[in-house]
Amino acid sequence: MNPFVCPREREVAELLRLGQWPHAVSPELRAHRAACRACSELVLVTQSFQQARAAAAAATPLQSAGALWWRAQLRRRNEAIERINKPILGAQIFAFVVTVAVAAGVLAWQVHRGFHFLAWIESLPVALHLDALLPAARPDFSGGLMLLLPILATLALVSGVVVYLASEKQ
Amino acid sequence: MPLESTIPNVLAGDAPLVAGSPACRDMDSEAFAGFYERSARSLWAYLARVSADPALAEDLMQESYVRFLCAAHPNDGEVAARRYLFRIATNLLRDHWRRPGSSSIQDLPEEYFAAAANSAQADSQAMLGPAMRQLRQRDRQLLWLAYAEGYSHREIAEVTGLASASIRLLLFRARRKAARLLRQEPSNQGRQP
Numbered sequence: 394m395n396p397f398v399c400p401r402e403r404e405v406a407e408l409l410r411l412g413q414w415p416h417a418v419s420p421e422l423r424a425h426r427a428a429c430r431a432c433s434e435l436v437l438v439t440q441s442f443q444q445a446r447a448a449a450a451a452a453t454p455l456q457s458a459g460a461l462w463w464r465a466q467l468r469r470r471n472e473a474i475e476r477i478n479k480p481i482l483g484a485q486i487f488a489f490v491v492t493v494a495v496a497a498g499v500l501a502w503q504v505h506r507g508f509h510f511l512a513w514i515e516s517l518p519v520a521l522h523l524d525a526l527l528p529a530a531r532p533d534f535s536g537g538l539m540l541l542l543p544i545l546a547t548l549a550l551v552s553g554v555v556v557y558l559a560s561e562k563q
Numbered sequence: 564m565p566l567e568s569t570i571p572n573v574l575a576g577d578a579p580l581v582a583g584s585p586a587c588r589d590m591d592s593e594a595f596a597g598f599y600e601r602s603a604r605s606l607w608a609y610l611a612r613v614s615a616d617p618a619l620a621e622d623l624m625q626e627s628y629v630r631f632l633c634a635a636h637p638n639d640g641e642v643a644a645r646r647y648l649f650r651i652a653t654n655l656l657r658d659h660w661r662r663p664g665s666s667s668i669q670d671l672p673e674e675y676f677a678a679a680a681n682s683a684q685a686d687s688q689a690m691l692g693p694a695m696r697q698l699r700q701r702d703r704q705l706l707w708l709a710y711a712e713g714y715s716h717r718e719i720a721e722v723t724g725l726a727s728a729s730i731r732l733l734l735f736r737a738r739r740k741a742a743r744l745l746r747q748e749p750s751n752q753g754r755q756p
Contacts, residue, residue, distance in 0.1 A: 410713050433742075434738055434739060434742035435738070437742050437745055437746070438706065438710050438738050438741050438742050438745065439710045441691050441694075441710075441741075441745055442691070442706060442707060442710040442711040443710070443711060444691075445608075445612055445691040445711065446605065446608050446612075446707075446711040446712075449607070449608035449611055449612055450604035450605060450607070450608045451604075453603065453604040453607040453608065454607075454621065455599075455600075455603050455604070455607075456621075456625060458592075458595055458596040458599040458600070459592065459596070461595075461599065461625060461628045461629060461632070462592050462595055462596075462632065464625075464629050465628070465629045465631075465632030465633050468629060468633050469632075469633050472633070
């Protein structure tokens with residue numbers, strides 16, 4: 394008899410699974426078990442593990458199912474909040490990075506041109522041909538930053554919204 | 564703001580569950596309570612006997628159920644849900660073993676596990692315990708799933724993440740080793756030929 398594979402192993406396993414071993418077993422199958430190494434190992438190991446399972450299960454300290462349900466609800470809620478906040482945080486970070494990059498670029502450009510910052514700001518409406526749109530008595534933009542800051546803020550806002558919408562779509 | 568006012572009491576059924584998870588939709592608190600009652604003991608036995616640490620088994624069992632409830636798993640009936648639960652527990656156990664400093668079964672005396680048991684349970688544990696101590700973690704898992712829980716090779720592969728084709732051979736080797744160790748036990752000397 395092949396000690397590794399036994400054709401009756403499945404039959405023995407099924408009887409063990411149903412709890413019919415050894416009482417509902419034919420004498421012939423018992424004799425086979427005694428002679429077959431694979432089946433005797435199967436019976437020994439299965440019975441040992443089934444007894445250990447029954448003993449361990451009887452000693453189980455069960456927590457209430459409601460407490461676990463409650464914990465799962467809390468965790469799901471926290472995960473949902475985290476999912477919602479993730480795109481917003483990403484948009485904020487992106488907007489900040491864009492703003493810093495633009496500000497650094499402007500600064501570098503102005504350093505290169507010798508800090509003619511105010512002259513550039515004042516020439517901007519002319520460069521963009523906005524003269525016709527602006528009132529004749531327009532306010533003085535000598536402050537410079539009064540125009541630059543809204544531009545940067547708008548850029549940051551738009552880029553942040555774009556990133557947020559892209560994240561949400563994902 | 565008190566916690567009760569910010570979190571809906573889902574146990575009382577007065578709030579909608581989080582959308583998008585079939586587990587949330589299909590298993591309400593009463594269904595979960597029934598499932599828990601039917602599955603918790605066998606899950607605890609699996610974790611406790613394989614890890615040899617009842618306190619760890621308790622922690623991992625709770626975490627397994629919480630993750631089970633949070634996961635969006637397909638609702639294919641209780642047998643599949645039970646298998647999914649064992650898979651979560653197996654992964655948690657594996658994560659615990661991978662962590663540096665985690666205690667292994669070899670470090671724990673069998674008396675630690677048997678301390679809370681009655682005499683009949685202690686007999687069973689004393690019989691299996693020394694053999695379990697000498698088996699590898701993976702072998703303990705495979706043997707328990709196959710011979711205590713009665714899972715098929717395909718189901719064991721699903722729970723453990725091992726290749727289905729290798730389960731047969733791994734299980735055969737583990738069973739042979741377990742049988743040899745069990746026969747060495749004095750309590751089994753007259754039990755098997």
